[in-house]
Amino acid sequence: MWHYVKLETELTHVYLQEVLPGITQPGDDNNYGSAGVLDVLCLQALSKRIHYGKFVAEAKFQAQPQEYERLIRARDAQAILHLLTDKAVEQRVIERVRLKAATFGQDIVAPSQQPGSSSASSNDSGSNGEGSSDSSDTHLPGLLPPQGLSSKEAAGPRLKVSPDVVAALYERWVMPLTKEVEVQYLLARLG
Numbered sequence: 752m753w754h755y756v757k758l759e760t761e762l763t764h765v766y767l768q769e770v771l772p773g774i775t776q777p778g779d780d781n782n783y784g785s786a787g788v789l790d791v792l793c794l795q796a797l798s799k800r801i802h803y804g805k806f807v808a809e810a811k812f813q814a815q816p817q818e819y820e821r822l823i824r825a826r827d828a829q830a831i832l833h834l835l836t837d838k839a840v841e842q843r844v845i846e847r848v849r850l851k852a853a854t855f856g857q858d859i860v861a862p863s864q865q866p867g868s869s870s871a872s873s874n875d876s877g878s879n880g881e882g883s884s885d886s887s888d889t890h891l892p893g894l895l896p897p898q899g900l901s902s903k904e905a906a907g908p909r910l911k912v913s914p915d916v917v918a919a920l921y922e923r924w925v926m927p928l929t930k931e932v933e934v935q936y937l938l939a940r941l942g
């Protein structure tokens with residue numbers, strides 16, 4: 752049945768093996784509570800995005816019922832995957848994700864806290880505890896792997912995660928998992 756289509760196990764594996772290493776630095780910052788809360792938020796957001804593939808697949812079925820029905824009856828998962836794939840849309844999604852990560856992932860620094868500013872001190876992290884503990888450090892420890900930054904990114908504003916890494920995660924994992932949900936949904940569609 753279509754509502755049994757759930758890729759939680761695959762998603763957890765991808766999150767632990769691919770997403771986390773891409774957006775964090777190795778090591779232990781002892782922030783287990785905050786990390787746990789954010790892990791759950793990320794997993795829920797990814798799960799929702801991927802499993803919305805069921806609605807997308809239903810719309811695609813409605814648009815081409817005969818084509819899909821023939822492939823579903825033939826149990827031809829590869830042909831279904833091919834029929835539902837739209838490379839132009841995928842390219843637009845990747846570019847939008849890259850732009851969003853570059854825009855909303857900026858680490859905003861008050862002018863007075865910027866390196867070279869007379870009021871910036873090396874150990875002043877502000878009353879709310881935010882900010883770099885070292886004003887000469889261009890990246891927040893634990894948030895941005897410097898090795899994940901392209902030279903273009905490193906020259907621009909400080910970013911919490913590399914837009915290229917986020918775009919690659921979408922291309923290699925998020926969209927393929929969404930398509931896997933779509934295929935599984937369609938295979939169960941007539942049952």
Ligand SMILES: O=C(O)C(=O)C[C@]1(C(=O)O)C=C[C@@H](O)C=C1
Binds near residue numbers: 837927929930
């Ligand atoms: O928008 C669609 O047509 C989808 O099926 C969604 C999606 C995606 O995951 O973003 C997946 C497959 C398509 O090739 C394009 C995009």
